[in-house]
Amino acid sequence: MEYQLKINGRMRSLNAEPGTPLLWVIRDELALTGTKFGCGVASCGACTIHLNGNPTRSCITPVESAVGGEITTIEGLDDPISAAVQSAWREKDVVQCGYCQSGQIMSAVGLLRQNPRPSDEQIDSFMSGNVCRCATYVRIKDAIKLASDTLEA
Amino acid sequence: MSAQLSRRNFLKAAGASALLVGFTPRGLLAAGYEDSTLNPFVRIDSDGVVTVILKHFEMGQGTSTGLTTLIAEELDADWASVRIDFAPSDTAKYKNLLFGAQGTGGSTAIANSFMQYRKAGAAARDLLVRAAAEQWGVGVDRIRIDKGVITDGQRTAGFADVIHSAARLEPNPEPQLKTPDQFKLIGKLKLPRKDSIAKTDGSAQFAMDVKLPGMVYAVILRSPRFGGRLTGFNADKAAEIAGFIDAKALPNGAGVAVYGKNTWAALKARDAITAEWDFSDAEMRSTGALIEAHRELTAAPQYQARALTTDAVQARLSAAPRTLDAEFVFPFLAHSPMEPLVCVIEPTASGVRVHDGCQFPTVAHGALSSVLKLKPEQVEIKTLYAGGSFGRRTTPTADYHVEAAMAFALLGGKTPVKMLWSREDDIHGGYYRPMALHKASIALDADGAILGWDHRVAAKSIVKGSAFESALVHEGLDHTTVEGLADTLYQVPNMALGVSDFLSPVPVLWWRSVGNTHTAYVMESLMDMLAHERGEDPIALRLSLLDRSNKEQARMAGVIEAARDMSGWQPGQKRGFAAHYSFNTFVAVVADITVEGNKVHVDKLHMAVDCGVAINPDVIRAQMEGGAGYALGAIMRNEITLDQGLVVQDNFPQYLPLRMPDMPEIAVTIVPSAEPPTGVGEPGVPPTGPALANAIFAVTGKRITELPMTTAGFSFV
Ligand code: FES
Ligand code: FES
Numbered sequence: 001m002e003y004q005l006k007i008n009g010r011m012r013s014l015n016a017e018p019g020t021p022l023l024w025v026i027r028d029e030l031a032l033t034g035t036k037f038g039c040g041v042a043s044c045g046a047c048t049i050h051l052n053g054n055p056t057r058s059c060i061t062p063v064e065s066a067v068g069g070e071i072t073t074i075e076g077l078d079d080p081i082s083a084a085v086q087s088a089w090r091e092k093d094v095v096q097c098g099y100c101q102s103g104q105i106m107s108a109v110g111l112l113r114q115n116p117r118p119s120d121e122q123i124d125s126f127m128s129g130n131v132c133r134c135a136t137y138v139r140i141k142d143a144i145k146l147a148s149d150t151l152e153a
Numbered sequence: 154m155s156a157q158l159s160r161r162n163f164l165k166a167a168g169a170s171a172l173l174v175g176f177t178p179r180g181l182l183a184a185g186y187e188d189s190t191l192n193p194f195v196r197i198d199s200d201g202v203v204t205v206i207l208k209h210f211e212m213g214q215g216t217s218t219g220l221t222t223l224i225a226e227e228l229d230a231d232w233a234s235v236r237i238d239f240a241p242s243d244t245a246k247y248k249n250l251l252f253g254a255q256g257t258g259g260s261t262a263i264a265n266s267f268m269q270y271r272k273a274g275a276a277a278r279d280l281l282v283r284a285a286a287e288q289w290g291v292g293v294d295r296i297r298i299d300k301g302v303i304t305d306g307q308r309t310a311g312f313a314d315v316i317h318s319a320a321r322l323e324p325n326p327e328p329q330l331k332t333p334d335q336f337k338l339i340g341k342l343k344l345p346r347k348d349s350i351a352k353t354d355g356s357a358q359f360a361m362d363v364k365l366p367g368m369v370y371a372v373i374l375r376s377p378r379f380g381g382r383l384t385g386f387n388a389d390k391a392a393e394i395a396g397f398i399d400a401k402a403l404p405n406g407a408g409v410a411v412y413g414k415n416t417w418a419a420l421k422a423r424d425a426i427t428a429e430w431d432f433s434d435a436e437m438r439s440t441g442a443l444i445e446a447h448r449e450l451t452a453a454p455q456y457q458a459r460a461l462t463t464d465a466v467q468a469r470l471s472a473a474p475r476t477l478d479a480e481f482v483f484p485f486l487a488h489s490p491m492e493p494l495v496c497v498i499e500p501t502a503s504g505v506r507v508h509d510g511c512q513f514p515t516v517a518h519g520a521l522s523s524v525l526k527l528k529p530e531q532v533e534i535k536t537l538y539a540g541g542s543f544g545r546r547t548t549p550t551a552d553y554h555v556e557a558a559m560a561f562a563l564l565g566g567k568t569p570v571k572m573l574w575s576r577e578d579d580i581h582g583g584y585y586r587p588m589a590l591h592k593a594s595i596a597l598d599a600d601g602a603i604l605g606w607d608h609r610v611a612a613k614s615i616v617k618g619s620a621f622e623s624a625l626v627h628e629g630l631d632h633t634t635v636e637g638l639a640d641t642l643y644q645v646p647n648m649a650l651g652v653s654d655f656l657s658p659v660p661v662l663w664w665r666s667v668g669n670t671h672t673a674y675v676m677e678s679l680m681d682m683l684a685h686e687r688g689e690d691p692i693a694l695r696l697s698l699l700d701r702s703n704k705e706q707a708r709m710a711g712v713i714e715a716a717r718d719m720s721g722w723q724p725g726q727k728r729g730f731a732a733h734y735s736f737n738t739f740v741a742v743v744a745d746i747t748v749e750g751n752k753v754h755v756d757k758l759h760m761a762v763d764c765g766v767a768i769n770p771d772v773i774r775a776q777m778e779g780g781a782g783y784a785l786g787a788i789m790r791n792e793i794t795l796d797q798g799l800v801v802q803d804n805f806p807q808y809l810p811l812r813m814p815d816m817p818e819i820a821v822t823i824v825p826s827a828e829p830p831t832g833v834g835e836p837g838v839p840p841t842g843p844a845l846a847n848a849i850f851a852v853t854g855k856r857i858t859e860l861p862m863t864t865a866g867f868s869f870v
Contacts, residue, residue, distance in 0.1 A: 033362035034355020074355035096213030098352030099540030135782020
């Protein structure tokens with residue numbers, strides 16, 4: 001089946017079986033590999049993308065449900081909030097293996113869009129769907145607060 | 154002749170454009186141009202860009218930053234512009250000097266590379282200095298280098314300006330290394346990680362990200378029980394799935410390779426295949442029976458790990474006025490690195506190229522060439538970033554490389570194949586931290602002094618029957634089963650340590666800090682129990698069991714005091730303490746928790762570490778944080794259990810990973826040291842669990858001796 005998807009500001013057409021998770025379309029067909037596979041069951045957040053601006057687990061989002069929507073992946077981040085988040089991540093040297101970090105960043109950007117000054121508890125609860133097996137959580141939280149401060153300034 | 158012109162001519166003549174500095178297979182320093190046979194540790198291109206060649210892979214532990222620091226320090230290169238590249242698989246040139254094979258593990262990357270990488274950097278610097286001195290007609294003592302800029306006080310040059318003449322010089326076999334007071338990068342509190350940018354914009358390449366023209370995707374249908382063998386399968390239903398290519402039985406009977414045009418097709422096709430298995434050699438037991446089997450094994454230890462034997466210590470126990478007795482039970486644990494296992498193999502003109510987050514190239518290389526019936530030189534391994542490992546990517550059997558090779562060969566060896574695991578494959582897939590059961594009986598006199606100690610352990614050996622056996626098994630005893638206990642730094646009198654091997658088809662493996670994952674928990678819980686029994690402060694008790702005239706014990710006492718002081722520890726407080734020595738590194742932890750009913754929250758960990766010279770303090774801190782988090786998640790909630798041989802847990806909803814709300818605040822003190830640097834990837838793990846257990850005891854009076862802690866009725870919020 002042929003689909004037209006708007007991804008990172010561009011229309012892309014591709015073939016996929018109905019029901020194929022958006023994750024595999026993005027990775028295998030469109031070769032945007034910054035979005036990761038971690039669990040396939042919406043339990044780790046590695047596959048987080050933005051669908052119409054909202055953090056979404058692409059591993060359980062059927063491709064057809066994204067038609068007509070705006071998809072953004074880590075490769076397409078291009079706005080002041082994203083820039084602040086990515087630079088805070090570098091400033092705090094958050095990453096270890098790095099495999100979860102695209103998803104962490106996509107969630108963090110989503111959080112700061114909804115709530116520019118999140119409390120510790122709000123960060124905990126918003127980010128709790130994103131697993132980091134390297135346990136970089138202390139720094140993820142620090143980086144989110146730093147990004148929030150930078151954007152406020 | 155201008156320098157510019159001469160360089161261009163020379164480079165043209167040499168057909169190359171980079172200065173390389175490295176070592177010959179015999180360990181001698183060597184330098185040359187890119188077309189030479191030399192495999193470099195550092196490369197300086199004609200545009201002056203310095204690239205450090207990493208013989209150790211990067212799984213998050215910070216090696217790409219650490220090894221680069223060593224070269225950049227001695228070379229006086231500009232940190233921000235130094236690049237990194239992973240070494241090819243070549244044991245002779247890039248072996249781990251502690252293993253004699255190319256591979257990463259045991260927290261050895263910095264320890265074995267410290268002098269080697271510095272020497273390569275210093276040799277490169279020495280060539281540049283001599284070349285600049287010659288070019289400017291001044292003495293070498295006039296030349297300085299700072300952040301990649303060479304100067305004699307009047308003129309300046311970049312590395313590019315002198316590499317042509319540098320490449321013609323013989324490298325100094327013993328280049329002058331910096332003294333610690335000259336360090337600008339080593340020990341610097343904050344040096345940006347080399348992998349930070351690529352890992353925050355989605356561009357970092359993992360094996361999972363490899364996509365090649367014509368590549369097909371393969372997943373393996375494996376036996377639902379460990380040790381089962383395939384007797385037949387039916388793929389009729391898979392044929393109805395769009396994108397399904399084929400399904401083929403693996404030649405070793407371990408399963409079926411299922412091929413698809415994309416990952417989703419392969420996964421769905423696998424779900425549609427039914428298979429029959431022969432379980433006559435399979436593990437059919439349930440967890441309860443496995444625990445009981447371990448318990449029975451402790452009745453008659455098969456091996457002795459200390460000079461005093463189990464039999465000999467009995468007299469001391471029977472004569473003692475009282476004994477302290479305890480049993481500890483540890484479950485199987487999966488590593489679950491964030492990136493599920495994956496290996497890509499493509500045909501080349503001369504053999505194959507393998508794309509992998511390759512932790513142990515020597516082992517993988519051997520296994521791949523033997524399965525593919527190729528000569529070693531026909532196999533090329535391209536190492537990519539690894540999305541975590543925690544030990545899982547080094548199996549003595551190269552299990553997932555072998556699966557990938559079989560899947561590649563079965564398809565004819567002409568098509569690139571990406572063989573990947575799902576998270577369910579990972580949780581079901583074995584190679585777990587072994588189950589372990591400890592029994593301790595400590596004889597005490599009326600004042601609580603230790604008269605004798607009968608300690609017994611049963612666990613499946615990790616290395617027996619593998620290529621690592623000769624190095625790690627002595628007189629039948631697998632040292633990894635008792636490390637951290639047999640060689641405890643505490644001066645405990647009359648301790649016997651009897652060991653028995655549990656046997657099962659369930660494959661087991663080193664899991665971040667290996668045997669220390671259970672030995673430290675047991676030893677540090679027992680120390681706490683002893684202190685309680687004697688009415689003594691647990692920190693004071695430990696210090697009293699260390700003899701400071703011994704260097705290791707003095708360093709252990711040092712971290713214990715550092716953790717005590719940084720946390721403001723006072724005797725009688727309701728906090729937990731533990732310390733452990735592993736991989737030549739000392740770590741002590743104070744845990745602060747809040748308990749409401751049975752709900753526990755870990756508020757803060759105070760961690761003190763002595764790992765010798767601190768190369769990258771911020772990486773050390775990150776490894777303490779990460780090691781502590783990895784330990785906490787497992788100890789709180791994780792276990793792999795079997796129900797008649799079938800793994801009960803499937804994915805993260807059952808094998809619950811640590812999440813952000815679980816993570817405590819972590820303070821780290823790095824104890825200053827001039828000793829050679831040691832590893833930090835693993836040593837943060839062992840003392841964290843028992844520090845939490847001891848805190849729970851201090852607050853609730855409940856001693857947790859069976860893991861995970863949820864088994865004891867606690868929940869974590
Ligand atoms: S891969 Fe989608 S949440 Fe884990
Ligand atoms: S950085 Fe490794 S999983 Fe998050």
